[in-house]
Amino acid sequence: xxxxxxxxxxxxxxxxxxxxxxxxxxxxxxxxxxxxxxxxxxxxxxxxxxxxxxxxxxxxxxxxxxxxxxxxxxxxxxxxxxxxxxxxxxxxxxxxxxxxxxxxxxxxxxxxxxxxxxxxxxxxxxxxxxxxxxxxxxxxxxxxxxxxxxxxxxxxxxxxxxxxxxxxxxxxxxxxxxxxxxxxxxxxxxxxxxxxxxxxxxxxxxxxxxxxxxxxxxxxxxxxxxxxxxxxxxxxxx
Numbered sequence: 001x002x003x004x005x006x007x008x009x010x011x012x013x014x015x016x017x018x019x020x021x022x023x024x025x026x027x028x029x030x031x032x033x034x035x036x037x038x039x040x041x042x043x044x045x046x047x048x049x050x051x052x053x054x055x056x057x058x059x060x061x062x063x064x065x066x067x068x069x070x071x072x073x074x075x076x077x078x079x080x081x082x083x084x085x086x087x088x089x090x091x092x093x094x095x096x097x098x099x100x101x102x103x104x105x106x107x108x109x110x111x112x113x114x115x116x117x118x119x120x121x122x123x124x125x126x127x128x129x130x131x132x133x134x135x136x137x138x139x140x141x142x143x144x145x146x147x148x149x150x151x152x153x154x155x156x157x158x159x160x161x162x163x164x165x166x167x168x169x170x171x172x173x174x175x176x177x178x179x180x181x182x183x184x185x186x187x188x189x190x191x192x193x194x195x196x197x198x199x200x201x202x203x204x205x206x207x208x209x210x211x212x213x214x215x216x217x218x219x220x221x222x223x224x225x226x227x228x229x230x231x232x233x234x235x236x237x238x
Contacts, residue, residue: 011109016092017070023087024065027058031169036066037176044069047111047146048180051137051206054120055128055222056157058167063118063151064091066175072110073118074103074136104139111144121202125163128153128221130206138198141183150178150206152213159222174219178209 028034042048050071052063064071077097080088089095094110094117096103107117119137122130141148155173157163167173181201189197214221 010106011113012072012092012094012106014070014092014115016090017064017072020087020091021065021067021070024061024063026065028062028065028173028175032058032062032167032171032173034062034066034173034175037174039066039068039177041177041179042067042069042116042149043147043180045114047114047144048116049111049137049140049144049146049148050116050118050151051121051148051202052118052151052153052175053128053130053206053210053221054122054125055153055163056125056161056167057164058156058173059120059125059153060093060118062156062173063153063175064093067116067118069116071116071118072107073120074100074107076124100136104136107136107140108143111140111146117146121206125157127223128157128210129223130203130210133199133203133206135195135199138183138195138202141202142185142195142198145182147180147182148202148205149180150209152176152178152210154213154217154219154221157222159220159224161222172219174213174217176209176213176216178205178212181205 060073072094074094074096075088077095080095094103094106110117121133121137123134153175156167183198183201185194185197
């Protein structure tokens with residue numbers, strides 16, 4: 001099913017997540033052993049922005065599968081190629097290209113429709129500590145008023161593993177949902193100051209949740225530099 005139009009822009013269809021999240025759930029529960037904690041913290045109705053740390057290629061499909069509602073994730077255009085890319089497009093996930101304006105417009109339309117948008121605010125797979133966070137999720141929160149729900153992901157990639165590789169089958173993983181946070185932006189902030197405040201707040205929400213979850217499990221974040229990992233792998237293959 002193709003996207004429908006709203007205010008002249010494509011709006012991802014609800015049909016895609018209706019079937020694709022069951023694929024993600026199969027991957028989470030059958031291919032791998034994914035422990036899902038506190039998913040009841042995700043509001044059952046209304047617009048929600050899910051933000052998560054990003055460490056491995058499996059993060060998106062698994063999180064899409066364990067969210068108990070249909071979700072549309074903002075995904076880099078480089079992931080929309082080949083067989084996996086065709087799956088993502090059919091699942092009505094949102095392609096981020098260029099400045100990302102069109103992707104944000106589609107995400108905002110999904111939220112205004114009352115559905116769930118997922119964002120990996122780090123923008124790329126890395127050490128997983130959310131040290132550097134982009135502003136897309138904050139932009140959506142400011143303009144939609146939707147609450148932000150942080151998710152801590154651990155186990156999908158271990159230290160030294162490539163960011164391009166899938167984890168071995170039946171590996172134990174963890175996805176822990178945090179409390180829903182409405183951004184209460186000070187009234188005196190306007191324009192760029194308002195956006196900057198929201199960006200810092202979203203980053204703090206995710207980092208604080210990550211820190212809290214890490215005290216409850218023996219699973220660890222990779223905390224490595226993927227660029228260094230790739231260089232090391234290239235050197236070994238040479």
